[in-house]
Amino acid sequence: MTKTMRAVEITEAGGPEVLKPVERDIPKPGHGDVLLKIAYAGVNRPDALQRAGLYAPPPEASDLPGLEASGEVVALGEGVSGISVGDKVCALLPGGGYAEYATTPAAHCLPVPEGMGMKEAACLPETFFTVWSNVFQRGGLKAGEKFLVHGGSSGIGTTAIQLASHFGARVFTTAGNADKCRICEELGAERAINYREEDFVEVIRAEGGADLILDMVGGSYLPKNVKSLANDGRLVQIAFLQGPKVELNFAQVMMRRLTITGSTLRPQSDLAKARIADALREQVWPLLSAGKIAPVMDSEYALDQAADAHARMEGSTHIGKIVLKVGG
Numbered sequence: 001m002t003k004t005m006r007a008v009e010i011t012e013a014g015g016p017e018v019l020k021p022v023e024r025d026i027p028k029p030g031h032g033d034v035l036l037k038i039a040y041a042g043v044n045r046p047d048a049l050q051r052a053g054l055y056a057p058p059p060e061a062s063d064l065p066g067l068e069a070s071g072e073v074v075a076l077g078e079g080v081s082g083i084s085v086g087d088k089v090c091a092l093l094p095g096g097g098y099a100e101y102a103t104t105p106a107a108h109c110l111p112v113p114e115g116m117g118m119k120e121a122a123c124l125p126e127t128f129f130t131v132w133s134n135v136f137q138r139g140g141l142k143a144g145e146k147f148l149v150h151g152g153s154s155g156i157g158t159t160a161i162q163l164a165s166h167f168g169a170r171v172f173t174t175a176g177n178a179d180k181c182r183i184c185e186e187l188g189a190e191r192a193i194n195y196r197e198e199d200f201v202e203v204i205r206a207e208g209g210a211d212l213i214l215d216m217v218g219g220s221y222l223p224k225n226v227k228s229l230a231n232d233g234r235l236v237q238i239a240f241l242q243g244p245k246v247e248l249n250f251a252q253v254m255m256r257r258l259t260i261t262g263s264t265l266r267p268q269s270d271l272a273k274a275r276i277a278d279a280l281r282e283q284v285w286p287l288l289s290a291g292k293i294a295p296v297m298d299s300e301y302a303l304d305q306a307a308d309a310h311a312r313m314e315g316s317t318h319i320g321k322i323v324l325k326v327g328g
């Protein structure tokens with residue numbers, strides 16, 4: 001095997017143009033890690049935040065962007081069991097996915113679901129780990145509950161709609177145009193609200209309020225989310241596209257027994273992520289293998305065109321997942 005690989009690095013904090021192809025040394029798998037030869041790498045909004053200098057990688061993670069990939073296991077670190085060289089997997093990465101090779105804990109790898117291509121498999125880990133841990137584990141969504149997810153056409157949104165409706169929740173969502181709304185309803189949303197034309201607070205309150213809201217927008221949405229929650233409702237915050245600071249009347253939280261919580265996946269411990277992987281393997285991977293749910297694919301770019309992929313994501317015209325072809 002050669003010692004170097006093609007990769008895309010963030011040359012400085014800035015717009016998509018700061019992503020540049022480079023040669024890097026192939027990383028070595030540490031204790032408990034595998035080395036993956038990457039077929040495809042998923043593109044996620046947190047990659048764009050990292051590129052803009054707003055989301056630093058955790059200590060010891062690769063400085064290269066890329067939080068998920070599909071590929072073949074080509075080497076094992078010490079102490080690895082239950083996975084073999086030659087296995088085809090998709091994996092959550094601590095970083096480093098925009099490259100021909102990356103290392104990640106073996107416990108963060110999942111098999112490529114039966115019948116699924118490597119391209120689609122690359123788009124599973126980041127959104128499925130995030131949605132499972134925030135909607136079902138932290139948010140405690142149950143069958144029959146009313147669930148509102150903002151950004152319904154995003155990678156996160158399309159995953160949340162499918163999983164929540166599969167597990168029997170009534171799903172409501174917001175999106176920025178009629179096309180996006182139509183696709184959200186095809187995926188299982190009972191009602192997709194075009195937030196440019198309708199007030200989501202009115203629609204949700206007319207339904208009696210949401211039991212759980214998954215939000216990535218923040219800012220002006222925070223007080224609106226509080227108004228949209230039913231008594232005993234829960235708000236799970238996973239990002240702040242409109243900013244994290246706002247004036248909020250917390251009396252509502254007290255009087256209506258609301259819960260406001262949130263999390264980010266990347267800084268969590270390897271063990272916490274391995275536990276999410278175990279739950280997904282048991283409860284969600286059979287649904288993917290049976291074709292009951294599937295990632296919604298938007299577009300594919302070559303690794304060297306990562307800047308174009310980021311521009312598409314930040315233009316917000318995409319629906320579903322954007323992927324980089326690395327080895328194919």
Ligand SMILES: NC(=O)c1ccc[n+]([C@@H]2O[C@H](COP(=O)([O-])OP(=O)(O)OC[C@H]3O[C@@H](n4cnc5c(N)ncnc54)[C@H](OP(=O)(O)O)[C@@H]3O)[C@@H](O)[C@H]2O)c1
Pocket residue numbers: 043044045046049126127130151152153154155156157174175176177180216217237238239240241242263264265266313314316317320
């Ligand atoms: N906490 C975690 O662990 C975690 C993990 C992964 C992702 N995330 C976050 O989850 C979000 C979705 O990620 P993704 O990769 O699925 O991204 P994505 O596909 O780019 O989705 C972002 C969506 O948000 C909407 N949007 C963008 N700016 C907005 C604004 N100012 N106000 C309202 N809506 C806006 C856009 O839809 P419209 O055009 O329809 O508005 C877009 O589809 C991101 O914010 C990301 O940082 C968090």
